[in-house]
Amino acid sequence: MILNPAAGRGRAARVWPEVESDMRAAIGEFGFRATKSRDDIKVAATEALKEGYRRIVGVGGDGTMGLLMNAIMANSDVPRSEVVMGQIPCGTVNVVANCLGLSTPRRAVEALAGASVKPVDVxxxxxxxxxxxxxxxxxxxxxxxxxxxxxxxxxxxxxxxxxxxxxxxxxxxxxxxxxxxxxxxxxxxxxxxxxxxxxxxxxxxxxxxxxxxxxxxxxxxxxxxxxxxxxxxxxxxxxxxxxxxxxxxxxxxxxxxxxxxxxxxxxxxxxxxxxxxxxxxxxxxxxxxxxxxxxxxxxxxxxx
Structure with a gap:
């Protein structure tokens, strides 16, 4: 789980405590990083892949997801076919999340627990x-x-x-x-x-x-x-x-x-x-x- 606290003008930071509780109830333990900048988001994704994580979940908006996706696309050590992305929507508009049926953080947690996956164009x-x-x-x-x-x-x-x-x-x-x-x-x-x-x-x-x-x-x-x-x-x-x-x-x-x-x-x-x-x-x-x-x-x- 990679948190962008600034997403949605601070909404991501505000909802994180409840999301964290719901996630632990739904899937148990998970890795977590809170980020401080755009570059930090990309670094967090790259380090997570290096440490063996293959499900990368962004807590933020479309901008957060774009940065995580670019880090995955640019990573030459891990085939992107092995990686699955997820999102807890906390941005201004959340286009990607809503198109995937992840309309609220609670709905997203439920989907992450179910783990239905589909390939998406970029x-x-x-x-x-x-x-x-x-x-x-x-x-x-x-x-x-x-x-x-x-x-x-x-x-x-x-x-x-x-x-x-x-x-x-x-x-x-x-x-x-x-x-x-x-x-x-x-x-x-x-x-x-x-x-x-x-x-x-x-x-x-x-x-x-x-x-x-x-x-x-x-x-x-x-x-x-x-x-x-x-x-x-x-x-x-x-x-x-x-x-x-x-x-x-x-x-x-x-x-x-x-x-x-x-x-x-x-x-x-x-x-x-x-x-x-x-x-x-x-x-x-x-x-x-x-x-x-x-x-x-x-x-x-x-x-x-």
Whole structure:
């Protein structure tokens, strides 16, 4: 069990005593680490694997799970086929957990005791200036353009996260007011590249969480495909009145000017380098390639 006490603005730390009691009642003894930083989360996962643990459970949100997953994907000593991930959901939105039926910490404990497992797809991002010089992986979303600007604003206003998924929409409004569509060269799989103007792109293998924020409502985490959402060059007025409000339930993808494409490999280039993010974290700049790694990670889920 790897605890991120800061997840959900401290919610993970608050619920941990009850979770710990429930876990001991459900499965007995288990290894435990409390972390202090993003790097500490990755180190904790790597050390747990080295010590022989093969079930890694994150107590936190989507960000925590992404860090743990990247540590597992980058570990060359332990085949990822031997590793199972689980989650106690304590983040702001908890997209991954909810898609797997882990809607509450108590529900998650029950699922961890039952240990039903299924393979889950993850996204791979190969971007210029990636910092660490290696591919980055994501569960929920790879984004470029307007979505990155909205993510930056959300990160710069921590109090806004109290709004949950609505915080992203609010930040999107501010980004639209100060931004404009940009030029992209875009290609999917083996199709020739096309030059388009767009506000930006989402790449997803998880749909999001309807009622909070739904980036790609038709995406499935086990079909071996990415859903790419192109936010076309619609007017600011339509972005503010039609597109952004409809992100809450995902219906924005059916509005005029939006395009959804499924594929396995997407490539994006821009006239000047643009920042690209994985699950809300900076991960290099364009040009970038986003691809799917089918069934990359086995995860515990709740039987429906």
């Amino acid at each position: 996204m791979r991002l190969d971007a210029a200036d990636g910092g660490e010089g290696a591919a980055r992986h994501g569960f929920v979303i790879v984004s470029v353009g307007l979505p990155v600007e909205a993510s930056r604003l959300t990160a710069s206003m921590p109090f806004v996260k109290l709004l949950g998924g609505a915080s992203y929409v609010l930040a999107g409004v501010l980004s639209v007011l100060g931004g404009r569509p940009r030029q992209f060269a875009y290609s999917a799989d083996s199709a020739p590249p096309s030059t388009v103007k767009a506000w930006g792109y989402f790449f997803c293998c998880f749909p999001g969480l309807p009622g909070e924020i739904s980036f790609a409502p038709e995406a499935q985490f086990d079909d071996g495909l990415l859903d790419c959402v192109e936010i076309g060059p619609v007017s600011r007025g339509r972005m503010l009145t039609q597109i952004l409000p409809a992100m809450k339930d995902g219906s924005y993808v059916r509005k005029a000017g939006m395009r959804v494409t499924q594929g396995r490999v997407f490539h994006i280039e821009t006239p000047a380098p643009m920042q690209i993010e994985v699950d809300g974290e900076p991960a290099g700049v364009t040009p970038a390639t986003v691809s799917i790694v089918p069934g990359a990670i086995s995860m515990i889920f709740a039987d429906q």
